[in-house]
Structures are given as C-alpha cells and as structure tokens.
Amino acid sequence: MIRSGASSAIGIDLSPTMVRLAQSLSAEGGLSGRASFELGDGATAKLKKSDVVVLDAVLCCYPDFTSFVDNSASAAGRYYVFAVPDDARLLTRFMRLILPLQAVVFRRGSFRFFIHPTARIRSRLEGKGFRLVSKSSAGWIWSVFVFGATGAA
Numbered sequence: 001m002i003r004s005g006a007s008s009a010i011g012i013d014l015s016p017t018m019v020r021l022a023q024s025l026s027a028e029g030g031l032s033g034r035a036s037f038e039l040g041d042g043a044t045a046k047l048k049k050s051d052v053v054v055l056d057a058v059l060c061c062y063p064d065f066t067s068f069v070d071n072s073a074s075a076a077g078r079y080y081v082f083a084v085p086d087d088a089r090l091l092t093r094f095m096r097l098i099l100p101l102q103a104v105v106f107r108r109g110s111f112r113f114f115i116h117p118t119a120r121i122r123s124r125l126e127g128k129g130f131r132l133v134s135k136s137s138a139g140w141i142w143s144v145f146v147f148g149a150t151g152a153a
C-alpha cells in the first residue's frame with residue numbers, strides 16, 4: 001500500500017516471528033521509515049486510526065471474530081478490508097464440516113483454523129456504518145471483502 005501511495009503503515013501481529021519477518025522484509029524493500037510493526041492482539045489493542053485497515057487471512061486464525069471485527073473496524077477511517085475463507089463458497093462449506101478433525105491433526109500445537117460466518121461479519125460492519133464496496137474470489141475457498149465507511153469515496 002505504501003508503494004501504491006499510502007504515506008505510512010502499521011502492522012500488528014500476535015506472533016513475534018511474524019513481526020520480525022515483516023520488519024526484515026520492509027527493511028529489504030526500503031520501507032523501514034514508513035512501515036512499523038508491533039506485537040499485539042488486534043482484537044483488544046488500542047489501534048491507531050487509519051484510512052485503511054486490512055486483515056489478510058487473519059480472522060480465520062482467531063476464535064472470536066466479533067471482538068476482532070469490532071475493535072479493528074473502530075480504527076478504520078475509510079476502508080475495512082479482509083480476506084477470509086468464505087462460507088458462501090461450496091468448498092469452504094465442505095471444509096467447515098471437517099474442521100473438528102483439527103483437534104486430532106493439530107493435537108500437539110495450539111494452531112486452529114476458523115471459518116467464520118461472513119453474513120454475520122457483514123451485518124456487524126453494516127451496523128457500524130460500513131457498506132460492502134466489493135467482493136472478489138481468490139482461489140477456491142477465499143474471498144476478499146472491501147467495506148467502505150459511509151461517505152468514503
């Protein structure tokens with residue numbers, strides 16, 4: 001987004017490894033002065049107000065989508081964008097049926113994948129004054145949703 005014209009960007013992640021990786025990638029790309037990355041929980045941290053908030057394949061790694069959407073959307077001045085496994089898509093619906101198997105497959109670790117109800121995310125955002133601006137498919141299971149704040153160009 002900085003390369004496309006954003007003046008600065010802040011990234012936040014629960015994982016120290018991801019924060020370090022993002023820092024080194026942005027340094028390699030010459031963006032260190034304008035991009036910063038912090039350890040934190042996007043569902044609870046006090047977030048700086050930004051024109052655009054992006055959750056790229058993040059909601060699906062967190063159990064409580066309501067608090068995450070509420071907290072992160074409160075930081076979005078103009079656009080709120082997220083990519084999720086889309087439960088309106090056929091293959092994603094099938095995947096949701098087999099999600100309980102994770103308890104067996106990942107029994108040693110704490111990683112869990114969630115398929116949250118996109119209609120509920122949408123109505124939550126609409127209740128906060130956002131409207132769906134665009135939705136596009138990515139691969140077989142993902143969709144990218146772009147919501148605009150009322151009055152955003």
Ligand SMILES: C[S@@+](CC[C@H](N)C(=O)[O-])C[C@H]1O[C@@H](n2cnc3c(N)ncnc32)[C@H](O)[C@@H]1O
Binds near residue numbers: 040
């Ligand atoms: C599948 S990865 C996607 C990372 C990156 N957006 C990408 O597309 O490469 C999901 C990331 O979301 C982070 N995450 C999950 N819940 C989070 C939360 N509540 N606050 C901040 N980061 C979170 C995880 O730590 C993980 O790094």
